[in-house]
Amino acid sequence: MKRALALVLLILLLAPLVLADEYEGEEDEYEAGYTAFAVVGVAMIATGVVYYSLTKRKLLIIHKKTSEWGFEIKPEQPYVTVFGPIYPLTIHHALTITGTLLVFVHFFSCDNYSGLAGITGLSMAITLVLLNVSGFVGRYIHGKVTVAAKKHDSTMAKKFVKILGNWKKVHIALAVIFAILLLIHLNAVD
Incomplete structure (x- = not known):
């Protein structure tokens, strides 16, 4: 509960910054x-x-x-x-x-996600969401492995260790995709 409250507080603190206008005078809809x-x-x-x-x-x-x-x-x-x-x-x-x-x-x-910089930015945002969701799923699976090990249930532990191995491949692949998108995004930005 404390973590959820801390997250909500952080979002509430950062929300006005997102809504504020960083650039007074010069507006470029393609620039974040x-x-x-x-x-x-x-x-x-x-x-x-x-x-x-x-x-x-x-x-x-x-x-x-x-x-x-x-x-x-x-x-x-x-x-x-x-x-x-x-x-x-x-x-x-x-x-x-x-x-x-x-x-x-x-x-x-950013107001406009067109062009290579915008498309890669949007793709990175989606990838970050998937990475974070994947992280929470991985934490859940890891918890199941720990519980099965404490109960000395080797069948259940083996099952979740196999699932954890498959999860790890997906999580690492998403991280690599994010890194590639970041490099493309940085090269696409003027």
């Missing part, structure tokens, strides 16, 4: 405003994805759950140990959802 929000949003999404990927595979960063935040740098691999009260997946969710909301401030400020 609040580009800085989009840049920060995409950076947050990228940070969430990279941090989760690196901690999950323990390549460069390992995350240990503790009551306080901190980090330790070591000369051996993994090079960094991050300590914190929340899991990397929660950090991934928080950064990607908040980043998506910031990107949507930029998206909704």
